Amino acid sequence: MEQIKNAKVTVVNATTDLVTVSVEGDIVSVDLETSGLDWQRNEVLLISIADSSQTSIVLDVSSVNPHELRAWLHRNLFGRLIVGHNLSFDLKFLTRVYDFDLRSCAYYDTMLAEIVLFAGLDYGNSLKEIVARRIGLELDKTIRADFTAFGRTLTMTDTHYRYASLDALTTLAVRELQLVDLRTNELEQIAELEMRLLPVVVEMELGGVPFDWQRFETFVSVLHEKRTLAERLMQEALQPAALRIAEHQSRHTPQLFVVPQTININSKPVCKDGVWNYRQLWPVLQQYGIEIVDKDGNPSLSAKDMQRWDAAHTVDAAIPPEAEALLQSYRQYRNPLLNLYAYTIAIHKLDDSFGKTLREMYHNGRLYPWFKQLGAKSTGRFSSNLQQLPKDEKIKPLGLPSLRQCIAAEPDHSLVIADFAGIELVILADMSGDEVLGDLIVRSARGEEDIHLYVVRQAFGDLHPEAKNATLDKKKVAPYSLLRNAAKPTSYGIAYGITGMALSETISQQLAPLGVTCTPEQAQQIIDNWKQKAFRKAGAWLDKTAQQGQRLGYVRTALGRKRMFDLRNADRKALSAIGREASNAPIQGTCADMLKLAMVYVAKDLDPARARLILTVHDELVLHATNDYAQEASMILKQSMEKAARKCMPRMGQYVVVEPAISSCYDK
DNA sequence: CGATCACGG
DNA sequence: ACGCCGTGATCG
16 A cells, blocks of 8 residues: 555656556556547546556656657557456447457456456445455546546646556556456356457457448438327317316316416326326326226336236227328227327337437447446346347337347448347356256157147146147247247246236237236246146246355356355345346346457457457347348357357357347347 | 436347 | 346436
């Protein structure tokens, strides 16, 4: 600690200094001070570099020649191990501003390491928190505000230089402590995977996602057209009821007999300046006899509660004839008014969620989403702000053009898209050693059997007399298709620790068209059948893993990634939550291990001049490749993913077959 | 800022 | 108390 505070700091604020100053040793830590968090728009102000001899160099970039600085950085960083906290941030700036060669170095990120070490626990992962926890040093971050407030016009003082040097010096010390912990926790392999993945993720973020703006503009204009239309029709359909309420609220509202611009219910605006506040519509719908409540009896307009209500009630409410045309391919509900309402909500959500965010993400022909390779509480999966893009099946019934097709290959390029099919059940079969489940998956992949129909035959007998006859040839005909759709969430739900109560809701929803309702007792029976009869080993493994989490306080994935649980003060409720999380974490986490391993493989084997990774979505990878290379790139992708599967699954890995698709856009 | 609503896996 | 992991937007 004293060593850090007394470290020698060399400030470089003249181009001539670059000749005399250089970095020593194989391991250096790097930390940037920038004018903001946006790597595309903000500037680099200071570059702080420390080495293991506890000396530190601070480069004041505005006072040195940028070309000289670029050459200096290349000379001094090339081939070294670069240490930093949240290095992704620094590397994006260095690459954008100084053409830093990402592939020329190895990396160690103290933030990633700390998350790997404490995954699942509610620990802070900022450098300030880590340093306070591990070294007992309070880093004063208040001066950072100077950089963002003044940017290039800031007059640098010794205080600024010393502040900049401190982060770089402390990360080196933090790394030393973490290396010991990684070893004792047997997390070295997983940490190495994350560190090797880091530059791959940075390249992906830097490159962006090719995006057809023209197509997106069309999408947005149709979206707005439908939104306006839906709102107008909604207003027409609901006006009589709204007026009755408005009259009731205020006896003197003659102006409301013209088309109302503002309607208040319980002093909250339902329709203001022609814009519907659709969450406040419950009292209006109530006027039509539509009184939807959740399971506690409270007013609700969520899809789940609406569906349940709709299945049991009919109501005599007309919608404008024009609305029939709008809703012709959108048939969520029997009740036309609910259907129009649901349509309006769906359009609103799409506009809110994507109209604006995709626009902000767009820059010069590409989208620039962010990717976090680890979240603080994570099982190992990526998170990103571009992994909830609606699929065409959701969008087409609304009468909108595809949104996914806006992600389109650039001229002379193609997208290569590949995913692991049904991988969670494969992992469950592998980890539990369940031969029945494993055999079923292998035969399903060959097209000889269907795992979900098998579940229907084995566990749905009580619900439907035809369940026993659900064979492969009847996969697409009613009632077998519907039963199959109900079995799908059953298997996944069980892997996530679903209860009879929740499963009965899901199954009832799926089987509503058959007039079948599933009681919580029947659903519990299905779960018991699944776990104790159909797939005994998988069921036992899930229970055993839940207990391991509850007793040991952690579980591990195939590659040894740990997910930890805080057992202190865990009451019954918390403990059962730990059980569900613990049985799921190895499955979800192994999937993440596999995909990350595949990303490292594919980045190593692809020709970077002709192909690159653009997206990763849990069990899916997408490449952008030149047309003359797309075929070869798809083979590399296939082999990388299959190799990763074999590495993570000793039993089932050999049966995993990946079939990449080559397409002009993100749409399989 | 947490809860609730969508969307993805 | 009752399904795992995320994202964004809205509301009180």
